[in-house]
Amino acid sequence: MNRWALSCIILLATQAVAQPDFRRQLQTKLILATDGDTIRIPEGQYTIDATLSMEGKNGIVLSGSGMDKTILQFQGQQTGAEGIRITNGRQITIQDLTVRNAKGDAIKTMNLQDVHFLRVRTDWSGKPSPKNGAYGLYPVNCKGVRIEGCEARGASDAGIYVGQSRDIVVSHCRAFENVAGIEIENSVNAIVHHNEAFRNTGGILVFDLPDLPVKKGGQCRVYENRIYDNNLANFAPKGNIVGTVPQGTGILLLAANHVDVSGNEIRDNRTLGVCIASYYITEKRIRDSIYYPYPTAINIHDNTFSRQRVRATRRGRMGLLFRFKLRFGRKVPDILYDGILDKTITGSDGRYLPEHRICIRNNRNARLASLDAGNDFRSITTDPSLFDCSLEIHTATPTGHQP
Amino acid sequence: MTTHPSRLQRYLPMVALAVIILLTGAALRVEAPPSRLSDFGFFAGPPAEQRAAPGTIPYRLNTPLFSDNAVKLRFLRLPVGAAVAYNDSSVFDFPVGTALVKTFAFPHDARHPEKGRRLIETRILLREADGWKALPYVWDEAQSDAFLDVAGDLREVSYTDELGRRRKHAYQIPNLNQCKGCHNRAEQMTPIGPSSRQLSGPLTTTSGQSQLEDWARAGILTGLPNRDHLPAALVWNDPTTGPLEQRARLWLDINCAHCHQPQGPASTSGLFLGMAETDPLHLGIGKTPVASGRGSGSLRHDIVPGDPSASILLHRMASTDPGVMMPELGRTQPDPQALALIREWIAEMKPLR
Structure with a gap:
């Protein structure tokens, strides 16, 4: 350690005695940590009034004593847009703690290589509210993301949100009572498996959105998750894309490409079991000339569907669509495709060329409908043979560090 | 016939390396900053x-x-x-x-x-x-x-x-x-x-x-x-120093663009407010928010030309809620003069078709 850091420690040690304030002490540790350090937060509930931040560190473990034992409570936070913010580093692990009631996002990590969230909980107390922060676990622009055994509740956008990142695993997590449970957005090479997403507005979302620096996501596998009862009324503040997610959505693939959805239990999501949609379904104008709005190369197989005989949501644009255009009544299809096609990749039969197809095969108890939404729903089809194909979607397992 | 290097020859590179490391280490050693x-x-x-x-x-x-x-x-x-x-x-x-x-x-x-x-x-x-x-x-x-x-x-x-x-x-x-x-x-x-x-x-x-x-x-x-x-000495709140658009752009440049530029901490938002930005979409005109959460204030676009009160940019400049306000740091109070400047700038923009 250089003398500069040493003098800081001496200086701050004296101040810490004079001002025994937990936030300042922890913040000081985060600033003075040297690469390879483990920073432990003992059991307890701590009230914190400003963002805790760490910047430019490598090989740091930030560890509580358990998600039920170490609770960082940001109720009344006065400054900063996140609970914890970690930027610009490598091999960062956050584990065994809860971040509660952050003013903005709970934990944001940006520009990290290899970030590991292990047994971390982010939540907002009380009823789900648009006043809650947008994201719980929020890695963005990271390479090598592992989110394991975590829990997210109450986010007014997504509980677990991975944006503009690559090489991602989200597994063995629970996401509930968020607008979106788990969302993978404009990200490449993501594996989402063995999670539970329930009582959200939408369970698991894979989105590609316009106007972002990272234009193109893809290569995503969503398997062996339990996705059920995602019937919460959408409570996202308006203006956010997630505000357009219909109440009762299991899985939504929006303008996503090269996605494999298999072996999931998809139960009692009243509106959409699995929905495959182009960006046009949002009815938002696309001004981004490089953006690709169509979902292509989607493989949905070996999933198990079940739903009670209830109507789809009556809320929002999708509610109107179900009531006045689709008129499925209580027999709502499990898999819905908007059927808006990119005409530049269709063959002479009007279907996508094989490598771009939407393939739906070997699902249990699944009924599908393709809506022809680009032609005012004129030729809605429920014929499974049109989608009876298979694709190979490859993802590479990230070689993240172990804590 | 083979020749064996002498012990000195064998170790010379290592010794030299050690000396170099010591020397550069000494040269790079940072002086402790003064405490006062x-x-x-x-x-x-x-x-x-x-x-x-x-x-x-x-x-x-x-x-x-x-x-x-x-x-x-x-x-x-x-x-x-x-x-x-x-x-x-x-x-x-x-x-x-x-x-x-x-x-x-x-x-x-x-x-x-x-x-x-x-x-x-x-x-x-x-x-x-x-x-x-x-x-x-x-x-x-x-x-x-x-x-x-x-x-x-x-x-x-x-x-x-x-x-x-x-x-x-x-x-x-x-x-x-x-x-x-x-x-x-x-x-x-x-x-x-x-x-x-x-x-x-x-x-x-x-x-x-x-x-x-x-x-x-x-x-x-x-x-x-x-x-x-020399560049004009634009003073954001002095109309005699330059046209409204340039003063508004310079205000955004110094107040926002340190983050909102392609190499800045807000790069992932796609909203770039630097003086040199020429793409209206990156400047926020007709741009939908991405990860703003409740920061959007139930509004749909960052800047709606001709309609300042429908513009998220202005909403976040006016807010004092840590989860909403912009800039995120360095401000707890709104700046009424700056709000007036940006409001006027957006109001005078030609509406999108």
């Missing part, structure tokens, strides 16, 4: 008077960042005999050894600066061989000196503002990490203010010529073009 601001010697007399010592150059920006009505006293110190090269587009590339010093103060009465002031903090950016380093110093209550403090804090300030209103609010002293929340380009610490378009005005209203010319005359600025080629 006064130890730097930037100031003559009592440090609270903020009188520049010989070799310290006070400067001002045409359009500064808003920091909760704090008055900022800025100083530059270059290494002895050194100069900085002019350029017309970005922050000057100051030589190793440069210090940029900025003191944040609240006059007791903004209408009467002679009634005194309270200094809160002094931030120093030091240009070292491996880049810029930030050092935050916090003033003591007695105003005798400022002391190095990396952890940040909240202080209550009270003063009378320019409109004669009594004001009392929390003022946030950022922690060391938060310095880089703004002073960040492609993850490198970097100054924000001292560029030709910010320094082209005079130091005081009574001195006629540009600070750039002062600097050139003093021999610390090289390559200055002649006066006709």
Whole structure:
């Protein structure tokens, strides 16, 4: 350690005695940590009034004593847009703690290589509210993301949100009572498996959105998750894309490409079991000339569907669509495709060329409908043979560090 | 026949390497920063008077960042005999050894600066061989000196503002990490203010010529073009200095673009507010928000031309909720004058078809 850091420690040690304030002490540790350090937060509930931040560190473990034992409570936070913010580093692990009631996002990590969230909980107390922060676990622009055994509740956008990142695993997590449970957005090479997403507005979302620096996501596998009862009324503040997610959505693939959805239990999501949609379904104008709005190369197989005989949501644009255009009544299809096609990749039969197809095969108890939404729903089809194909979607397992 | 290298020959490269490591290690060893601001010697007399010592150059920006009505006293110190090269587009590339010093103060009465002031903090950016380093110093209550403090804090300030209103609010002293929340380009610490378009005005209203010319005359600025080629001294709240659009853009440049630019911390938003941005979409016109959460305030676009109250940009500038407001750091109060400027700019834009 250089003398500069040493003098800081001496200086701050004296101040810490004079001002025994937990936030300042922890913040000081985060600033003075040297690469390879483990920073432990003992059991307890701590009230914190400003963002805790760490910047430019490598090989740091930030560890509580358990998600039920170490609770960082940001109720009344006065400054900063996140609970914890970690930027610009490598091999960062956050584990065994809860971040509660952050003013903005709970934990944001940006520009990290290899970030590991292990047994971390982010939540907002009380009823789900648009006043809650947008994201719980929020890695963005990271390479090598592992989110394991975590829990997210109450986010007014997504509980677990991975944006503009690559090489991602989200597994063995629970996401509930968020607008979106788990969302993978404009990200490449993501594996989402063995999670539970329930009582959200939408369970698991894979989105590609316009106007972002990272234009193109893809290569995503969503398997062996339990996705059920995602019937919460959408409570996202308006203006956010997630505000357009219909109440009762299991899985939504929006303008996503090269996605494999298999072996999931998809139960009692009243509106959409699995929905495959182009960006046009949002009815938002696309001004981004490089953006690709169509979902292509989607493989949905070996999933198990079940739903009670209830109507789809009556809320929002999708509610109107179900009531006045689709008129499925209580027999709502499990898999819905908007059927808006990119005409530049269709063959002479009007279907996508094989490598771009939407393939739906070997699902249990699944009924599908393709809506022809680009032609005012004129030729809605429920014929499974049109989608009876298979694709190979490859993802590479990230070689993240172990804590 | 084979030849065996002597023991010396065999170990020579390793010894040489060790010597090199020792030497460079010694050369790169960072001096501990002074714990007191006064130890730097930037100031003559009592440090609270903020009188520049010989070799310290006070400067001002045409359009500064808003920091909760704090008055900022800025100083530059270059290494002895050194100069900085002019350029017309970005922050000057100051030589190793440069210090940029900025003191944040609240006059007791903004209408009467002679009634005194309270200094809160002094931030120093030091240009070292491996880049810029930030050092935050916090003033003591007695105003005798400022002391190095990396952890940040909240202080209550009270003063009378320019409109004669009594004001009392929390003022946030950022922690060391938060310095880089703004002073960040492609993850490198970097100054924000001292560029030709910010320094082209005079130091005081009574001195006629540009600070750039002062600097050139003093021999610390090289390559200055002649006066006709200097950027206009745009002052955001002075309509006589330039058209509305340019003043609004310069205000956004200094207040937002340190994050909202392609190499800044807000790069993932796709909203780029730098002076040089030409793509209307990146500038926010008709752009949908991405990860703004409740920051959107139930509005749909960052900027809706002709309709300021439907524009998220203005909504976030007006907010004081930490989860909504922009900038995220360095402000707890709204800036009514800036809101008026941006409102007028958006109102005068031609509506999209």
